[in-house]
Amino acid sequence: MRRVPRSHSTADAVGRATAPSALSARLGYLLKRAYAGYLAVQAPALQPFGIDGRLLAVLSVVEAEGPSLQQRLVERLNVDRTTMVAIVDRLEQGGLLTRERDPQDRRAHLVSITRDGERIRREAQAAADEAEKRFLDGLSAPEQRQLRRLLQAVID
Amino acid sequence: MRRVPRSHSTADAVGRATAPSALSARLGYLLKRAYAGYLAVQAPALQPFGIDGRLLAVLSVVEAEGPSLQQRLVERLNVDRTTMVAIVDRLEQGGLLTRERDPQDRRAHLVSITRDGERIRREAQAAADEAEKRFLDGLSAPEQRQLRRLLQAVID
């Protein structure tokens, strides 16, 4: 927070490591560190709820879109279907989701959120939002919007 | 392939997945996707040189700072020392780095870059820079600088 990194002459510390001047300009390095830093704030915030960011994402999609086929969640979240099996397993075991056969297509499983799931999602989301806010603490409100906008643009 | 699931009104495609409206606002999602997108461009660019971004980072630091102890590289690059052993192993086997005992402290290994290492580093760096440029293609030059600045600020 204190150090405004002067890149060349100063050996500025980034997080727990000493910043390598040869790397601090590289976008991959910045993105990796930023994402790692985000996880380091988010993980402990979600830990009391027994879920991580990916599980929260699944809960959010199911609550926003209603009962969903696993295949649909796979498309939404960009994870492998075998990974989705494990995610839904965990959420089902925790009583946050239910799985049932889709009457229209008996190959498919319809995933629905439970009352507990809705509550946990709401509370975990609030905790994650709070963590996100803390993570962005060093930026002004316009800078925060700008960062989101630029990341969004780069993803497209 | 056929189904464009038209979530609500805007069915915007992000990369290979359909963007979940409930998630597109979340910073963790944006950072993860941005980093993944970056890797998807960088990896094939570096592939001809037989290295990845992390190996290139090590080469860059050794070339920029001269013969370095592994411990120093660990501090610079923020990876575990056991991971650094594997990285230096690979670079040494490829003939890009050499390892020798430090006469001052015979516990330590001094890592130096070879002629081949310098050449590969230069060529791979150019390829990575080109990939980075393509990745940022959708942003104006000021926006690119802004993105770097904001990521840098958030890391501190």
Place this chain on the structure above:
DNA sequence: TATTGTTATACTCTATAACTATA
């Protein structure tokens, strides 16, 4: 034949613990 979900399996990345040789 193709698709949904599943299991088994493997591969990468990373971290922990224990060891060695030095200090």
Place this chain on the structure above:
DNA sequence: TATAGTTATAGAGTATAACAATA
């Protein structure tokens, strides 16, 4: 005792292949 490097090992995360049930 502590440190640099190493090895063995285990845990996540993710992907591939093969299978059952269904379309």
